[in-house]
Amino acid sequence: MGARITGWASAVPPTVVTNADLEARLDTNDAWITERTGIRARHVGGVTSALTVESGRRAMAMAGVDPASVDLLVLSTTTPDQVVPATSSSVHHELGLSGAAFDLNAACAGFVYALVVADSLLGSGFRRALVIGSDALSAITDQQDRSTAVLFADGAGALVVEGGGPEPLLLAQDLGVDGSAARLIYSDRGGYMVMEGREVYRRAVRIVVESVGRVLEQAKVKLDDIAVFAPHQANLRIIEAVNARLGFPMEKTAVVLDRTGNTSSGSIPLALVAAAEQGRLRDGDLVLLSGFGAGMTWASAIARWGAPPGRPA
Numbered sequence: 001m002g003a004r005i006t007g008w009a010s011a012v013p014p015t016v017v018t019n020a021d022l023e024a025r026l027d028t029n030d031a032w033i034t035e036r037t038g039i040r041a042r043h044v045g046g047v048t049s050a051l052t053v054e055s056g057r058r059a060m061a062m063a064g065v066d067p068a069s070v071d072l073l074v075l076s077t078t079t080p081d082q083v084v085p086a087t088s089s090s091v092h093h094e095l096g097l098s099g100a101a102f103d104l105n106a107a108c109a110g111f112v113y114a115l116v117v118a119d120s121l122l123g124s125g126f127r128r129a130l131v132i133g134s135d136a137l138s139a140i141t142d143q144q145d146r147s148t149a150v151l152f153a154d155g156a157g158a159l160v161v162e163g164g165g166p167e168p169l170l171l172a173q174d175l176g177v178d179g180s181a182a183r184l185i186y187s188d189r190g191g192y193m194v195m196e197g198r199e200v201y202r203r204a205v206r207i208v209v210e211s212v213g214r215v216l217e218q219a220k221v222k223l224d225d226i227a228v229f230a231p232h233q234a235n236l237r238i239i240e241a242v243n244a245r246l247g248f249p250m251e252k253t254a255v256v257l258d259r260t261g262n263t264s265s266g267s268i269p270l271a272l273v274a275a276a277e278q279g280r281l282r283d284g285d286l287v288l289l290s291g292f293g294a295g296m297t298w299a300s301a302i303a304r305w306g307a308p309p310g311r312p313a
């Protein structure tokens with residue numbers, strides 16, 4: 001069974017916090033944040049369901065699909081609006097979708113997990129999927145803690161994926177988790193995010209390089225064949241270190257973290273959508289996605305980019 005991307009969109013809340021804003025209220029400074037992370041500004045104050053609805057509605061409008069014909073919503077989030085029910089149920093209702101909807105939590109690797117799950121369900125009877133990564137990390141970040149407040153923020157990105165057609169959506173996938181590292185990044189119920197940044201950094205570079213190697217091998221694809229690499233947007237230094245080890249150019253890498261911060265599930269689709277909006281992706285191009293996060297989870301995939309019906313890029 002084939003599947004194809006036919007619409008995409010992203011959403012961020014309107015409130016922007018710059019490094020200068022943080023400098024004014026925390027023991028930090030623009031030079032530290034920029035040099036250590038590459039982040040210059042981030043959007044905060046969002047609500048996961050609202051960001052999800054906004055990105056989903058715009059992606060469906062782009063694809064030109066009737067919401068009632070979308071019979072699958074897979075929502076990747078670590079910050080659901082509430083514990084029960086899943087945020088995807090209210091989003092499903094608000095958007096007027098049909099069929100099934102569920103939340104999936106694999107932290108910053110979650111969007112790639114969601115894409116893989118949606119693709120496999122499209123291969124077993126579902127017709128049309130909305131795959132959304134959406135997080136409002138600002139709600140679970142202690143805004144007085146300089147070690148996390150400079151990093152975490154809010155955002156969402158959505159893809160419409162249509163089942164059928166001759167070509168597969170995914171050429172390869174590699175999903176995993178190492179639960180022995182679960183306490184490196186966590187937020188207990190009702191608490192704030194806690195992270196051992198240096199250890200996460202060290203593991204992230206290794207995990208992403210290994211996982212990307214596996215999907216390239218599986219798909220029999222060379223790095224030269226990749227049009228755009230959309231890595232998890234946690235830290236520019238991690239992305240640069242990964243690219244240096246892989247031998248992949250920064251010019252073909254999608255980076256939005258300078259203006260979005262780390263938006264967890266939102267980060268990879270925000271980067272992908274930005275690359276598409278900049279005209280860097282054409283119908284049929286291969287995109288490499290790779291995320292890592294709390295768990296510690298990881299997920300990489302090689303996907304074929306698409307176009308809205310009747311509008312090949």
Ligand code: ACO
Pocket residue numbers: 027028029032033036037107108146147150185196197198199200201204234235238262264292293294
């Ligand atoms: N401003 C100024 N100084 C700071 C700040 C700040 N905002 N934060 C920490 N510091 C200080 C520390 O206290 C420390 O001081 P010390 O040397 O006196 O003890 C010093 O800066 C260095 O701290 P490190 O933590 O060693 O700095 P590092 O270079 O490792 O950068 C960072 C920290 C940015 C967090 C980095 O380790 C990182 O990006 N790690 C990976 C995070 C990540 O990828 N998370 C993704 C998963 S998140 C998820 O799943 C939701």
